[in-house]
Amino acid sequence: MRIIPCLDVDGGRVVKGTNFKNLRDAGDPVELAALYDREGADEIVFYDITASHERRETASALARAAAEEVFVPYTIGGGVRTADDMRAMLRAGADKVSVNSAAVRDPGLIDAGAERFGAQCVVLSVDVKRKEEGPGWEVYLNGGRLNTGMDAIGWLVEGERRGAGEFVLNSMDADGTESGYDLDLISSVAEKTSVPIVASGGAGGPEHMISAVRAGAGAVLAASIFHFGEYSIAQVKEEMERSGIPVRRTEAEVQSG
């Protein structure tokens, strides 16, 4: 079971905010990620949301800077439109590359990435929302501004067939509510596909993460609860372990427990 803090980065600064007091600069993504590494994060996700045509450059610069201070696997999302973009991120030190809108526009991007770099490097991330009528979820693009009308489960089944090695399921209904992940979504995707699922959107505490794992997620992503210090990674891991979910033990936990 992996715990993954997620950092949204705009123009080289973490957005969504943080209130860590022991950082020199709370907005620096590498410094924050290094702190999460020391606290026991199993992986880190950086999403570059810089609104610019130079986003590939800002995202690969971020990957390169992270290699200096972050010694757990990390994923870079944002700025990836082609297999060469993926290569640039991986060469810069990223372990995985996350694709979202670009893969919907050009699904062959998944095949190309999996073939050139291995399926384990290609993360298919989707922003989904429950359909207004009937069961199921629809895929949204451009940070949730554009409804494609595509069925989310169908798209993920296709993504797996094309070679995606992991899914990040961002529930737009749950995002920012801190009232729990969309468990129906997780279990529906787990039933139809077999790649590891990373639950995203809605985490308010360890109990939500435990529910996500029971619904079929292999990892949980969270931003606000870690950035604002509501819970430490060690606390989440302790709660999970108490519920019988195996986690990677780290020195920090040994000291605190």
Next chain:
Amino acid sequence: MAERLNVAVIDYDAGNTLSVTRALEKVGARVDLTSDPERVGGADVVVLPGVGAFGDCMKKLRERGMDVACGEAFRSGKPFLGVCVALQVIFDDSEESPGAEGLGLLPGSVRRFEAGDLKVPHMGWNELRLVREHPVLDGLDGEDFYFVHSYYPEPAEAADLLGETEYGVRFCAVAGRENLVAVQFHPEKSSRAGLRLYENFLSWSRTL
């Protein structure tokens, strides 16, 4: 503060050279990331990183004359660390690339995972169990390390097996002999335990 060692990290277009370099620098090494076999000969210590397939890795090493440089470094007694696919290419051959010849520094062959229902590639954090004590593995028994691989070596000589991990089967995660140690996992992605391994390796290198 002990003298800084000159570490040659072999650059042959493998994906993780930057991460390996940064981790070594973090623990105090002076790193020369190089594709020049002569510079490998001139370094105090050699590190061979690796990502990708056995046959492809050997081809790229051979194109640069690095296969010879690695063999010479090993035989001259220079401290040598292999990471990920480097643990595989130090053996003779692999099921991944039939017909491709490895560096043959240690006797043995590389097998594909038969992990039952478990997913291949094996990817994630798993526990290292020491088979025998080694200065490079000091304090690391029972620590979790980060793995990404579909194959693992079977050393022909039991004495070369230093550490194991379980994923469906128990497999060789660390092998070594004399001045050579190689690990299947990625220390540069294994947080504090991984940095400790690089630190141990540098300390051990100073004693050789």
